[in-house]
Amino acid sequence: MEVTERFAEVLAGPEAGVALDEATLLVAAHAYPGLDVAAELARIDRLADGCAVPTLDGLLRLLFDDLGFRGNRGAYYDPRNSYLNDVLDRRLGIPITLAVVTMSVGRRLGVPLAGVAMPGHFLLRDRVDPAVFVDPFAGGAQLDEAGCEAAFRRVQGHDAAFDRTFLEPVGPHAIVARLLANLRSVFAASGDRASMAWVLRLRTLVPGVPDEERAELAAVLAALGDFRAAAAEFEGAAGVLGGAFAERYALAAGRLRARLN
Numbered sequence: 398m399e400v401t402e403r404f405a406e407v408l409a410g411p412e413a414g415v416a417l418d419e420a421t422l423l424v425a426a427h428a429y430p431g432l433d434v435a436a437e438l439a440r441i442d443r444l445a446d447g448c449a450v451p452t453l454d455g456l457l458r459l460l461f462d463d464l465g466f467r468g469n470r471g472a473y474y475d476p477r478n479s480y481l482n483d484v485l486d487r488r489l490g491i492p493i494t495l496a497v498v499t500m501s502v503g504r505r506l507g508v509p510l511a512g513v514a515m516p517g518h519f520l521l522r523d524r525v526d527p528a529v530f531v532d533p534f535a536g537g538a539q540l541d542e543a544g545c546e547a548a549f550r551r552v553q554g555h556d557a558a559f560d561r562t563f564l565e566p567v568g569p570h571a572i573v574a575r576l577l578a579n580l581r582s583v584f585a586a587s588g589d590r591a592s593m594a595w596v597l598r599l600r601t602l603v604p605g606v607p608d609e610e611r612a613e614l615a616a617v618l619a620a621l622g623d624f625r626a627a628a629a630e631f632e633g634a635a636g637v638l639g640g641a642f643a644e645r646y647a648l649a650a651g652r653l654r655a656r657l658n
Contacts (some may be wrong), residue, residue, distance in 0.1 A: 405602045406594055415569035418501040421576060427595045437482050443506035453523055453585035456508050461537035464488060466495060468534035476583050477577055493518035493576050495533035511566035517552035522566055593617050608637045612646055615631045619653060628653040646655045
């Protein structure tokens with residue numbers, strides 16, 4: 398099965414059953430055609446096998462002390478920080494990918510962790526003791542709510558308004574969407590439209606992502622000269638959005654199809 402189709406299939410079922418590790422590796426497979434996703438999943442299995450004490454403390458000690466996983470502070474916007482295979486190779490990542498590694502190994506050990514999509518800084522929350530949070534970018538440091546707020550203010554500024562709802566757990570759909578949003582920002586900054594196209598394509602397949610993003614994908618495809626695919630995306634956006642958007646996107650699709658003649 399083609400990797401984009403498999404990505405859509407993984408995310409299409411009930412969210413509780415989404416294999417987050419596979420979904421994020423399928424993102425990486427778009428940057429690394431031919432990536433052996435099954436072999437990468439087996440690597441995560443082996444990480445779990447190396448944990449002597451299947452507790453939260455044991456998990457964090459394995460990953461961040463013994464194996465040296467750490468946040469890439471020197472090159473935060475390197476796209477490799479968002480590809481799980483590279484994170485496993487280099488033991489370097491950004492908060493969200495280090496969190497995915499930690500959650501994935503923890504799931505295999507029976508140490509349940511939830512993702513926390515705090516603005517500007519992704520964290521983990523212990524499902525057994527919800528008062529305990531983990532900052533994977535800070536070497537697996539364990540935090541309480543006050544520590545999370547302090548981390549928030551370091552990123553957002555001292556006067557930024559903190560809301561306790563920032564610490565509520567999020568599911569795999571939100572995590573994958575945020576990972577792809579990070580890549581979208583990286584490729585937008587570098588002007589890499591070809592990579593932007595596959596990132597936006599994947600985002601349109603994530604449940605809950607706004608339908609308007611199909612129009613953004615269409616604009617990138619048009620800039621790449623793929624007028625047929627761009628027109629199809631504008632038409633798809635028009636079909637689901639309706640109203641003024643429908644007319645605008647239908648006209649855009651028509652102009653692009655005219656260029657095919």
